[in-house]
Amino acid sequence: MKINSSSIIRRFIIASFLANTTLFAQQSLRGTLLNQAQSFGVDSLVAEYFRVKEIPIREHNQVSLLTSGKDKFADLLEHIEKAKTSINMEYFNFRNDSISHLLFSRLGDKVNNGVEVKILFDAFGNTSNDSPLKNDYLDKIRSNGLQIIKYDPIRFPWVNHVLTRDHRKLVIIDHKVAYIGGMNVADYYINGLKRIGEWRDLHCRIEGDAVQDIESIFVDMWNKEVNLLQRDSIIYETNKDRNQTNAKVAILDRAPISRPTVARDFYTLSIEGASQRIRIENPYFVPTTSIYKAILKALKQGVLVEIMVPEKSDIPFTPDAMLHKLYKLYKKGAHVYLYRGGFLHAKMMTVDSTLSTLGSINLNSRSLRYDYEANAVFFDRKITAQLDSLYESDLKKCVRLDSLYWKKRSSWRKAVGWFANLLTPFL
Incomplete structure (x- = not known):
């Protein structure tokens, strides 16, 4: 019987990832294994995770x-x-x-x-x-x-x-x-x-x-x-x-009891497995710890991370909580854009030009820990390119979050952001 060594390594990576996610084992082990995954591509890594979790990837x-x-x-x-x-x-x-x-x-x-x-x-x-x-x-x-x-x-x-x-x-x-x-x-x-x-x-x-x-x-x-x-x-x-x-296309179906971690796992694994670029559009960017740490790790590895959020929001205090988190990521090297063309409510991500997703999942605790959600995940370069093109069009209506923008914010708004950030497990 011919043994496919790449497949075995991918499955070992996924098994270790799931063990670390479920049992909270050492994060360094997961990081080491995911570094090996760069040779496979993020789409292959996510596909293997979906296979393990019995999430079908449908062709045609x-x-x-x-x-x-x-x-x-x-x-x-x-x-x-x-x-x-x-x-x-x-x-x-x-x-x-x-x-x-x-x-x-x-x-x-x-x-x-x-x-x-x-x-x-x-x-x-x-x-x-x-x-x-x-x-x-x-x-x-x-x-x-x-x-x-x-x-x-x-x-x-x-x-x-x-x-x-x-x-x-x-x-x-x-x-x-x-x-x-x-x-x-x-x-x-x-x-x-x-x-x-x-x-x-x-x-x-x-x-x-x-x-x-x-x-x-x-x-x-x-x-x-x-x-x-x-x-x-x-x-x-x-x-x-x-x-x-x-x-x-795969349909990522998040349910509180039967599939409670699939959304968090998908985003964490996709971000940690990126080798070139991550683009995120999300209206309520107050991510869970695992996703936040995954972004920090991607930045440390030299991945270009671009995050777009609305400057205005339909929910009080949400922009303050987001900016508190995002300014920290900006200081670590992330490119952060504040959308001024209205209210950005899209929930979209592209990774390395090979993988992308859109749907109802917000990058906050409500979506990732509590609610029923559904996203489409595309293992398709053409669709991912279309979403990247859309992202670039939205960039024309944005302002950069940088030190000058942060300096203009009042001490009161910064304090509100600090306090609101404490409530992110419930936002």
Whole structure:
């Protein structure tokens, strides 16, 4: 039997990484092993980790990036119009505004044409929304034939449920087309908000073999509430023209009990395994210790680390906590950019031109430790290049975080940042 030494070494690296992550063994061992991984490439390293964790990497996918709310909702409505059998949606929230009204109207039309529509939204996400869906409006939606339910309503005294919310943003149409990304359903993705300006976000449409993994996430969550769907009854259609749809995609599904560490592991391993460049866009950059240390290690190894965050935020104190952390990284060599073109809500990362991801995962404790999340991970140079190009376009609307910028901040804001940073395990 022929032994593949590279494969054995990769598996040893992953096994050691998982042992260190799970059992908190010496960090130096993990660092030594990951240094060896440079010869394999970060995409091979992550692929091996996914194999160990039984996260499938699906071939034969066509991926279309949707880089604005206008693009996302126009594309989504177009494919809803083409639906023949089923539409499944899972969102953190629907804002009670013009775009959700239009969406529910179109979905009602599809129900009248025999399409089954199931919609799941997070109960806490709805109540924390400044314009929530009220019960009377939900009754009206249901009267039009749409099956719409709240995920895990918080009932006294079980207030601990506020910690584990469904933060995903997914749509699956006819078991063939899926949407995944960072956008909920709200008209401010198109019109912006007066206080923070245009909403800059990112979504994508996937057609191909990875659709089954996105729909599997929906089925699991729907069954938590109503237990009606049977996964075996869903028939997935593979791409007929596989030569034209060859993007490799994995769906990173973070769940509090069954898969609590996969998001942290993925980001930590991807960052530590980088050899050239890491680019991050994230609206709430207050990372866990493992990810923060991974960035420091990458900087020490000479990797170019570029981090982009919004200068303004929709959540109080978050910019102060972010800047406190980011200024430390700047002093260690990171290139930090503050987006001024509105509110940057995109959650995206590219690594070494070979690996990239986008989805709902924020680099904060809520996403990485508590919430249900979903990202698409691309083992594809073309998609990664498109995301890099998008990053470079966003750079034109940024200002650098440097010593001069920091000096201009008041002592009060710096103190707020220091204090807010103490709360990052809960942000």
